[in-house]
Every structure is written in C-alpha cells, then in structure tokens.
Amino acid sequence: MIGRDTRALDKLPRLTALVRNGTLRLAVTGLSRSGKTAFITSLVQNLLSSVGGPGRLPFLRAAAERRVLSAQPLAPEADEVPPFPLKETVAALAADPPHWPASTTDVRRVRLLLRFASASVLRRARLLGGTADLTVEILDYPGEWLLDLPLLQQSYGDWSRATLALARRRVRAPLARDWLDFVARHPADRAGDPQRALQAHQLYRDFLAACREREQLSLLQPGRFLNPGQIADLAVLQFCPMPLAIGARAPPGSLATLMEARFEAYKRTIVQPFFAQLARNVDRQIVLVDVLRALNAGEEAFADQRLALDTILATFRFGRRSLLRRLFGARIDRVLFAATKADHVPALQRDHLEALMANLVGAATLRAKTARARVAATALASIRCTEDGTDVIDGRKVDIVAGLPEGGERRIRFFPGIVPVTPPPIGFWGERFTEFPVFQPPRITGAEGDGIPHINLDKALDFLLEDALA
Numbered sequence: 001m002i003g004r005d006t007r008a009l010d011k012l013p014r015l016t017a018l019v020r021n022g023t024l025r026l027a028v029t030g031l032s033r034s035g036k037t038a039f040i041t042s043l044v045q046n047l048l049s050s051v052g053g054p055g056r057l058p059f060l061r062a063a064a065e066r067r068v069l070s071a072q073p074l075a076p077e078a079d080e081v082p083p084f085p086l087k088e089t090v091a092a093l094a095a096d097p098p099h100w101p102a103s104t105t106d107v108r109r110v111r112l113l114l115r116f117a118s119a120s121v122l123r124r125a126r127l128l129g130g131t132a133d134l135t136v137e138i139l140d141y142p143g144e145w146l147l148d149l150p151l152l153q154q155s156y157g158d159w160s161r162a163t164l165a166l167a168r169r170r171v172r173a174p175l176a177r178d179w180l181d182f183v184a185r186h187p188a189d190r191a192g193d194p195q196r197a198l199q200a201h202q203l204y205r206d207f208l209a210a211c212r213e214r215e216q217l218s219l220l221q222p223g224r225f226l227n228p229g230q231i232a233d234l235a236v237l238q239f240c241p242m243p244l245a246i247g248a249r250a251p252p253g254s255l256a257t258l259m260e261a262r263f264e265a266y267k268r269t270i271v272q273p274f275f276a277q278l279a280r281n282v283d284r285q286i287v288l289v290d291v292l293r294a295l296n297a298g299e300e301a302f303a304d305q306r307l308a309l310d311t312i313l314a315t316f317r318f319g320r321r322s323l324l325r326r327l328f329g330a331r332i333d334r335v336l337f338a339a340t341k342a343d344h345v346p347a348l349q350r351d352h353l354e355a356l357m358a359n360l361v362g363a364a365t366l367r368a369k370t371a372r373a374r375v376a377a378t379a380l381a382s383i384r385c386t387e388d389g390t391d392v393i394d395g396r397k398v399d400i401v402a403g404l405p406e407g408g409e410r411r412i413r414f415f416p417g418i419v420p421v422t423p424p425p426i427g428f429w430g431e432r433f434t435e436f437p438v439f440q441p442p443r444i445t446g447a448e449g450d451g452i453p454h455i456n457l458d459k460a461l462d463f464l465l466e467d468a469l470a
C-alpha cells in the first residue's frame with residue numbers, strides 16, 4: 001500500500017538536495033512490454049493536465065491543492081539523448097481508432113519542468129514569491145536492455161556457465177538443441193574464426209527469440225541480441241556462451257577467447273555507457289512488472305519473469321554498497337513496485353494484484369528498507385481501457401471488466417478469474433489463467449490539458465514526487 005510518510009525529519013536532507021539542483025531523476029525500470037512507454041506518456045500528459053487544478057490526478061497532493069502552476073516539456077539539450085516522442089505517443093492515442101504507441105527501439109529522454117506553489121508557510125517565506133521549479137527527468141528505453149545490467153558483474157566464464165545450465169533445463173532445452181549441438185561440435189578450446197563465432201551467435205539468438213515467442217520467457221541475455229538499437233560495429237554482438245570449466249583459461253586464438261573478447265567489448269562499449277546514462281544520479285525508481293501477462297502465460301513464464309526480476313533487483317542493491325551507486329552515483333531513496341495493466345481486472349482483484357506484487361519483491365523490499373529507502377507496492381493502469389461491472393455466471397454474481405478488444409467491433413465483458421495473492425503453488429497451474437485480451441486504448445483529444453484515464457497513477461506519483469513538490 002502506498003502510505004504517507006509523516007517522519008518529516010527523514011526528508012530534510014533529501015529536500016535540500018532536490019531544491020538545490022531542482023532536478024529529480026526517476027528511473028522507470030521494466031522488462032520488455034511491461035508498460036514503460038505507456039506509463040511515461042500518461043505521467044507527462046496527466047501532469048500537463050493538472051495545472052491549476054487536480055485534473056486527472058486528485059491523489060497527487062500538489063495537484064489536489066491546486067499548487068501546480070505550470071508544466072512544460074523542455075527542449076532537448078544539445079548533443080544529448082534524443083527526446084521522448086511525446087507528440088507521437090499522444091497522437092497514437094488521439095487517432096481514430098486509437099492505438100498503442102510502438103515498442104521502443106532506443107534511448108529517449110523526457111524532461112518536464114513543473115512550477116509549483118510551495119505547501120509550507122516556512123518554505124514559502126524562504127522562496128521568492130513562494131514558488132519553486134522542479135524538473136522531472138525520465139529515460140525510456142527498450143526493456144530487453146535492462147537484462148544486461150547483471151553482466152557488468154560477471155566474467156565471461158561465469159555468465160557462460162549460468163546461461164548454459166539454464167538452457168539445458170525444462171522448456172528451454174528443446175529450443176536450445178541446434179545451438180547446443182553446434183557448440184558441442186566446435187569445442188571452446190579449438191581454433192576460433194569469426195565465421196564460426198557468427199554461426200554460433202546466430203543459433204544462440206534464434207534460441208533466445210524462440211524462448212520469447214513460444215514460451216514468453218523473460219530472462220534472455222544479452223538484451224541487445226533481440227533488440228540491437230544503433231550499433232556501429234555489429235561484430236561486437238557476435239558471441240554466445242561457451243562451456244568453460246571453472247578456473248580454466250581458454251588458449252589464445254581459440255573460439256572461446258574470441259567470444260570472451262567480444263563479451264568484454266560488449267560490456268565496455270555498450271552496456272556500461274547505457275547504464276551510465278540510465279542510472280546516473282537517479283533519485284527515485286518505479287519498477288513496472290506485467291504480472292498478469294506472466295500469470296496468463298503459465299508456470300514457466302511466471303517463474304522465469306520472477307527470475308529475471310530477481311536478477312535485475314539483485315544488482316539494484318540500493319544503499320551505499322549498491323553497484324549502481326558505485327558505478328553511476330545513483331542514490332535511490334524511494335522505490336515503488338507496480339504491477340501494470342491493472343485495468344484487466346476489476347477493483348477487488350486489483351487489491352489481490354497489489355498483494356501479489358508485494359510478495360514477488362519481498363526480498364528486494366527488505367534490502368531496500370535496510371538501506372533506508374522507502375518502498376511500496378501497488379497495482380496500476382497507466383492507460384485505463386476498461387470499466388468495472390458485474391455479470392451473472394452460473395447463477396453467481398461476479399466482477400468483470402468491460403472494454404473494446406483491439407481491432408474488435410464490439411465491447412466484451414471479460415471475467416478474468418481470481419488473481420492469487422501469493423505466487424501460485426504448483427497445483428494452481430493445472431488450468432491456465434484466463435487469456436487476457438489486448439484492449440484498445442481510450443481515445444483522447446490530445447489537446448493540452450486533456451489527461452489520460454488511469455488507475456492509481458496519481459497515488460504512484462504522490463509516493464514518488466510528493467516531497468519534491470511540497
């Protein structure tokens with residue numbers, strides 16, 4: 001649950017820092033298709049709509065108190081990250097029929113300047129005219145790339161062993177067969193040439209693509225193999241895991257040596273600069289998780305999403321010793337874990353979803369709290385496509401959601417089943433969770449000041465920004 005912090009003393013040092021440089025960096029962390037672009041679009045559009053009144057954000061305290069005086073997206077700074085395509089994402093929702101913004105293929109940044117009236121008399125007296133400025137800065141990026149973060153801590157040998165072990169297990173094993181056969185025919189310590197490395201890489205990439213498409217798995221590394229973005233020299237991608245015994249060193253000129261050199265170059269020239277951009281001086285973090293999709297896809301996909309999330313969150317150790325802090329100066333003091341697309345389930349199930357979300361990140365929550373960060377879990381829909389209702393099924397009244405499926409002609413009334421509050425036990429998976437439709441987003445006018453319907457976005461923003469807008 002998102003609660004309010006009344007321990008004002010805790011907030012003082014942070015506030016000073018925020019007011020001094022006037023910029024709050026919000027990290028939006030989420031795997032591929034988790035809903036990052038939808039979240040950023042709705043956040044910006046709804047903050048623009050909250051100028052002078054609550055707009056669509058009645059639970060964001062500064063908006064409810066009519067203290068947001070102006071909001072405007074800032075032009076990109078020269079030679080910086082290209083701007084987030086707000087016009088395009090809003091235009092997609094304003095089209096007839098409205099459609100979802102495209103999947104993200106590169107890093108984009110949005111900077112939103114908010115001018116607000118200070119809430120406290122004390123601060124009002126200190127600040128000229130009682131107003132202050134806050135720039136909220138957010139990066140959007142392809143979700144696949146997030147899974148490269150753990151690589152920064154791993155050697156080629158360690159990563160290879162872990163990835164091979166995973167590839168030989170359960171649903172991955174049949175999909176990995178061609179690649180594993182190739183690797184068996186070309187031992188790591190034999191002479192390596194670029195052509196062979198390329199073949200092995202392609203087979204490994206096909207395996208990753210099959211894991212995603214056929215089994216809806218999430219832990220697919222390296223992230224750029226499925227979504228390369230702009231890479232000048234593609235040779236840096238042409239590697240894959242190879243079996244290497246612990247402590248063994250591949251002989252010079254061998255296939256494994258070539259692969260290892262590329263793995264290290266990939267980390268140095270691609271992964272490291274990306275995370276330097278992504279995590280530099282981050283203050284707040286929201287972790288978006290499409291829990292419903294994973295539930296829907298079944299036991300393997302659910303377990304795999306959990307593993308991917310744990311792998312990422314283990315590197316976000318928060319506090320002083322965190323990798324992000326050491327490498328990039330992140331000093332995250334608030335983290336919100338959010339189950340996205342909560343408009344697929346009716347109100348009561350959203351409470352279940354929130355509880356399930358909190359359960360899934362129990363260990364990370366404990367770590368973050370130990371590091372004195374504030375942590376909460378929620379269920380939200382950045383762009384609400386449905387309405388709640390009730391139906392009678394087999395003589396019993398049940399809660400449903402109603403909405404127009406994408407490309408459909410008529411609205412459907414959809415009974416999503418019961419969301420479990422804890423990760424489902426083995427028996428649960430006997431039957432698949434109900435298949436979720438992709439709903440068409442609501443049509444908006446796109447005019448400034450016209451917000452986007454959502455669920456709990458304002459509560460999420462209040463948790464993340466409230467002290468900075470006080």
Ligand SMILES: Nc1nc2c(ncn2[C@@H]2O[C@H](COP(=O)(O)OP(=O)(O)OP(=O)(O)O)[C@@H](O)[C@H]2O)c(=O)[nH]1
Nearest residue numbers: 032033034035036037038100103104143381382383
């Ligand atoms: N019903 C509903 N669907 C949503 C919502 N947010 C996202 N979706 C669906 O999820 C899809 C992916 O959302 P995006 O925001 O593009 O996800 P992303 O994390 O940016 O994905 P990548 O850019 O590929 O990493 C959308 O195309 C929608 O179909 C929501 O609030 N409600």
Ligand SMILES: [Mg+2]
Nearest residue numbers: 036037103104
């Ligand atoms: Mg995106």
